[in-house]
Amino acid sequence: LLDAELMPWSAKAEQLLREQYAAVGAAARSALPVAVAVLEQAAAAGLDVGDLLARTRSRSVNADSFAAAYRRYCWPTDGLSGVRLAPFQVLASEGATHHARPHAWHLELADRLVAADPEIVAPTRRLAVDTTDPASVAAGTQWWEQLTGAGGEGMVVKPAANLVRGRKGLVQPGLKVRGREYLRIIYGPDYTEPTNLERLRQRRLGHKRSLALREYALGLEALDRVARGEPLWRVHECVFAVLALESEPVDPRL
CATH class of the missing domain: 1.20.5 (Single alpha-helices involved in coiled-coils or other helix-helix interfaces)
Structure with missing residues (x-):
């Protein structure tokens, strides 16, 4: 029994993509360029619409970025051709669970699955970081920035030991640290606007x-x-x- 992600999104949630993401992107990309053009005409005529024009231009750019972000997770498939499965952890096998095993053990098994069928099973990139070492933390930060800067979703930070108990009980098993463009899918095209970021920080x-x-x-x-x-x-x-x-x-x- 694996903890894994099946990709692309379009192979398992095509209707959701059409209704929740594609519809938003299409509507915004149809309406906002027209609004920008009208406001530019108004500005040329001497009307005081500078702030509104700037905001509308920004929203138009955001809409393009939103569409590009969700399209990274969509591609054509034919049966199993084009489908990718990215395993992260072996949850259980016959008569045993494996949450007490370290993450290195799980990822080594995932690598063996990739080697057995690289056309379907996708590798899980990883980086070990020592949180007590500033240089290691800086390297981890740079790795994440490069990953998300290239359009990647982000990373999940997990304790090396997997199942960890502290003074107050179980420790969170993982923390998703997503990139700004993926968060645009979650929070909407205008996620990166300063007013929205401030609201979300609260x-x-x-x-x-x-x-x-x-x-x-x-x-x-x-x-x-x-x-x-x-x-x-x-x-x-x-x-x-x-x-x-x-x-x-x-x-x-x-």
């Missing part, structure tokens, strides 16, 4: 983090029950508990 994360830890613990318990061969209703207890937590209201800016 997000309340405590409740979300608490929910994530409880969902993580329930997921581990579900995997243990699967590995022990327990009946499905016992596994579903954990699954439905996770679904209940995911329905909890959180800060909408998350």
